[in-house]
Each structure stands twice: as structure tokens, then as C-alpha cells.
Amino acid sequence: MSQFSYQDGVLHAEGVSLAAIAEQYGTPTYVYSKAQLLANFDSYQNACAGRDALVCYAMKANSNLAVLNLLARRGAGFDIVSGGELLRVIAAGGDAKKVIFSGVGKTVAEMRLALEHDILCFNVESIPELHRLNDVAGSMGKKARVSLRVNPNVDAKTHPYIATGLKANKFGVAYTDALETYRTAAKLPHLDVAGIDCHIGSQLLDDAPLLEALDRLIELIDQLDAEGIHLHHLDLGGGLGIDYGDEEDSAPVPVGDYLGRVFARIDAWRKERYDGKPIKVCFEPGRSIVGDTGVLVTRVEFLKHGEEKNFCIVDAAMNDMARPALYQAWMDMQPVVQSKADVATYDVVGPVCESGDWLARDRALSVEAGDLLAMKTAGAYGMTMASNYNTRGRAAELIVDGTQVHVVRQRENPADLFALESIIK
Numbered sequence: 001m002s003q004f005s006y007q008d009g010v011l012h013a014e015g016v017s018l019a020a021i022a023e024q025y026g027t028p029t030y031v032y033s034k035a036q037l038l039a040n041f042d043s044y045q046n047a048c049a050g051r052d053a054l055v056c057y058a059m060k061a062n063s064n065l066a067v068l069n070l071l072a073r074r075g076a077g078f079d080i081v082s083g084g085e086l087l088r089v090i091a092a093g094g095d096a097k098k099v100i101f102s103g104v105g106k107t108v109a110e111m112r113l114a115l116e117h118d119i120l121c122f123n124v125e126s127i128p129e130l131h132r133l134n135d136v137a138g139s140m141g142k143k144a145r146v147s148l149r150v151n152p153n154v155d156a157k158t159h160p161y162i163a164t165g166l167k168a169n170k171f172g173v174a175y176t177d178a179l180e181t182y183r184t185a186a187k188l189p190h191l192d193v194a195g196i197d198c199h200i201g202s203q204l205l206d207d208a209p210l211l212e213a214l215d216r217l218i219e220l221i222d223q224l225d226a227e228g229i230h231l232h233h234l235d236l237g238g239g240l241g242i243d244y245g246d247e248e249d250s251a252p253v254p255v256g257d258y259l260g261r262v263f264a265r266i267d268a269w270r271k272e273r274y275d276g277k278p279i280k281v282c283f284e285p286g287r288s289i290v291g292d293t294g295v296l297v298t299r300v301e302f303l304k305h306g307e308e309k310n311f312c313i314v315d316a317a318m319n320d321m322a323r324p325a326l327y328q329a330w331m332d333m334q335p336v337v338q339s340k341a342d343v344a345t346y347d348v349v350g351p352v353c354e355s356g357d358w359l360a361r362d363r364a365l366s367v368e369a370g371d372l373l374a375m376k377t378a379g380a381y382g383m384t385m386a387s388n389y390n391t392r393g394r395a396a397e398l399i400v401d402g403t404q405v406h407v408v409r410q411r412e413n414p415a416d417l418f419a420l421e422s423i424i425k
């Protein structure tokens, strides 16, 4: 059940009216539901109950400290892609020992930081990265736990910008090079070869490609085992899609169903080949944990009736939510207060000086200047991808918990945006 619903004609987050929130805190504002966040995380945790499994939330989807803290208190690990994200985990009270470090371009400084904090594992994506990590760990008198991100060459059937498991992508070690790369890793003295991982893409509605990737990892684990390289964990990455309300999208597979199929496959394989000895399983979900926990509330500044199109100009823009501009993503746009005014078809656009600055196209809306709109399902890759383009301060972020509202990030003040800059003589 969604925590965002109309009550007496006004859209609410849990027990709080979004109109009241806009009045008090201004717009544009991201509003998250704590109950939705925890329910989404629990759907992973419950499916993993009683198993040696770790859900490492991919914090690139939404890295607000309060969000991280709520998940950390629930037992989450974290999938990070930068030293900055590791510092966020620590600042939010997360456990660095449950951190997995992904990404193709880890710097020496980032490796050092992660080793100092004794993270769970580095997901290594190339041979040069193996050597760099081996050197850094050696210089610190440590051993780094590594997993190789293998590119299983599976078609995730999603938008090309967010498909990552094909041969043509920059990510991971090619499937055909994986064995050789493991042999290299196993010989490096300051590495501890611990696992294998993959991440084939994002917003996958069907789990068939994920299960195909799992089969490919299993094949490799068996081949490595035969060579005396025994892996302790397998990490399937993230990628499960969510319902954006677009009619073209079929409903995404429920988390419990997907994890059920993963564990059934793994159990059968372990029984057949390893006398039932379990293997630790990790997941790196991002969008499916936070996507439907948030909305972006924005106010209509003007209605403009052009020759070909009607424009609904709002105070949120591509700098607040980049997904439509970047991926032509379809995001649902709903009035905060249901109205009986005439319906017209609008492009909902922001004030940024780019034709690509749009949030929704060809939507039937009954709106007037001054009304509020809510962009639904905006909790993932919204605020984390926001920028200050046009010297626009980023939106405030709030978490609603029942009838309570918490400001978890203040609206940025334009003066702060140029505070690090200086003028030369």
C-alpha cells in the first residue's frame, strides 16, 4: 500500500498534507515517507531471513543522512561508489564493515580510506585496479578483500544509459577474461579473493535477466572452485525496477518473488555440488528501496498557451530532477489538491534555460497558476542527481513519520553556492 494517498481531495504523505508542507516549507521540496522506506527495506530483509545474506543499499539512489541512518538501524549494509559516500555512511551511523565499494575508477586515496575503515569488500572492475589495490593494501600492511565484478553479457532490456551488463559497457571484467583475472588476483599477496559480483542494469521489470546472470556466476564459481579458488560470497547487484505509473511498463516483479527464485536456485546448486554448504549472498538494491518513498512537490508559476503546446511552468526543474531530461523518463505528475477546473494537455517544464528542461510531457492536467503538483515516485535518483545549474539552490528534503514532519536537508541558500569561489585581481 502506498503511503501517498488523497485524503479529502488533498495528497498526503502518510498523515500529513502536502499542501500544508508546501505552505510551511516552500517548494520545490522532496518529501519522503519513513513507513514506505522501512517497508521496502523489510521486503528484502524478510526474504533473506535466516540466511547468510546482506542487503547493501546502493546509496547513489538517495544518500540523505537520515535515509541512511534509518536503513543502518534496520541492519542495512551499503553499496558505495566513492570515498564521499563512505564518509556519508559513517556520518549516518552506518557500519563500514558492511560496505561494498563498487565503481570503475577508485583512486588511491579512496582505497586508503576504505581500507582504514576495514570495509567488507572492494568490487574490482579491472586488472589495473587489482594491482593498484594490491599496492595500496601492501603499503598499509593490510589485505584487501576483493570480489570481481564480472560482466555476464546479459541483456537487461532497459534504457541503454542504465544497462550495464553488456559487452559494450565500461563496467566489469569480460566474462571470457574472468578466470584469468581471478588467477591474477589470487597471486597478489595483499588481496584476499572473497567473492564475485555483477550488476546488469537498472529498472528491470522482469527478473529473468537477473536469474540468467546468476547462472553465469554459478558457472564461474564452480570453475574457480575446481582450480582451488574458493569464493565466500556472491553479489547479484541491484536493478529491480519499480512502478512509475507509466502504462507502457508492466508491473515489476515483487522483491520477495525475485529473492525466492534466487535462493531456490542457489540452494539447489549448493546441495548438488557442495553438500548443501551455503554461500553468503549480497544484493545492492537502490531504486526499489527508495523510489516510491518520495515525491517532489512543486508550485505552478505560470500557464503559457503556445501555438503548438501548452506549458505548465513550475518552480522545479531539471536541476532538481534530471531523469526526464537525461533518460526521457516518464514520471507521474499529480495535482496536490484535486480540482474541478478545466483539463488541458500540458508540458510541465521548469525555469532552466534549456529546451531539455522538462519534467513531464503531454499530460492532461487541471491546473491554475499557484497550484501545487507532486511528481510521484521521485525518491530514487532525484536529489542525488540534482545540480546547481543556473545557480539554483537545491530543494529541501523532508521525512514524514505519521503526522510528524522532519526537515532532513535544508533548502540551499544561493549565497552558499558561490561561497567557495573567489575573484582574481
Ligand code: LLP
Pocket (backbone or CB within 6 Å): 058, 061, 079, 102, 103, 162, 199, 201, 202, 203, 237, 238, 239, 240, 284, 285, 286, 287, 288, 323, 327, 380, 381
Ligand atoms: N550496484 C551498482 C554497481 C550500480 O551501478 C547500481 C546502479 C546499483 C547497484 C543500484 O541499482 P538499482 O537497484 O537502483 O537499479 N540514474 C539512473 C539509474 C542509474 C543506476 C546506476 N547504477 C536513473 O535515474 O534511472
